[in-house]
Amino acid sequence: MHKRIVGFFSIALAVTACASFPPPTNTVASSLASVRGAEEVGAADVPPAALQLQLAREEVAKAKKLMADGDNERAHYMALRAGNDAELAIVLVREAKARSEAANAAKRVESAKATEATQ
Numbered sequence: 001m002h003k004r005i006v007g008f009f010s011i012a013l014a015v016t017a018c019a020s021f022p023p024p025t026n027t028v029a030s031s032l033a034s035v036r037g038a039e040e041v042g043a044a045d046v047p048p049a050a051l052q053l054q055l056a057r058e059e060v061a062k063a064k065k066l067m068a069d070g071d072n073e074r075a076h077y078m079a080l081r082a083g084n085d086a087e088l089a090i091v092l093v094r095e096a097k098a099r100s101e102a103a104n105a106a107k108r109v110e111s112a113k114a115t116e117a118t119q
Contacts, residue, residue, distance in 0.1 A: 024076035028063050031079045034086035035060060043089040046096045052089035056082045 035056050043049035059082035066075035 020070075021073035021076065023067055023072050024063070024079050025067075027076050027079040027083070028060065028067065031056065031060055031063070031083035031086060034083045034090070038086045038089040038093070041090055041093045043093050046093050049089040049092035049096070052085045052092060056085035056089065059085060 035053065038049065038053045038056065043053040059078050063075045063078035063082060066072075066078055
């Protein structure tokens with residue numbers, strides 16, 4: 001009887017230890033939201049951001065395929081990569097806008113200095 005109980009618990013422990021990784025639906029949804037955010041801020045119009053956006057889209061597609069194939073752990077990490085690439089695209093768009101605004105401000109300062117020098 002004792003051997004049966006030990007055997008049962010051994011099998012239960014082995015099954016629990018080999019339990020599959022849960023489907024990363026939240027991670028995939030989060031990365032999809034990041035991709036949409038990158039699209040909305042205009043990542044497609046900024047070349048470095050467009051590259052990251054395309055990478056993120058491809059990685060989301062890979063994550064979905066991996067999840068469909070039952071490889072949930074790899075799908076989770078692929079979805080994380082996709083989310084990070086989409087977030088990087090957003091940051092690159094913001095950087096490009098900030099640089100553009102800084103260049104415009106510098107032009108206005110130079111124009112004001114030129115106007116002041118002629119007076």
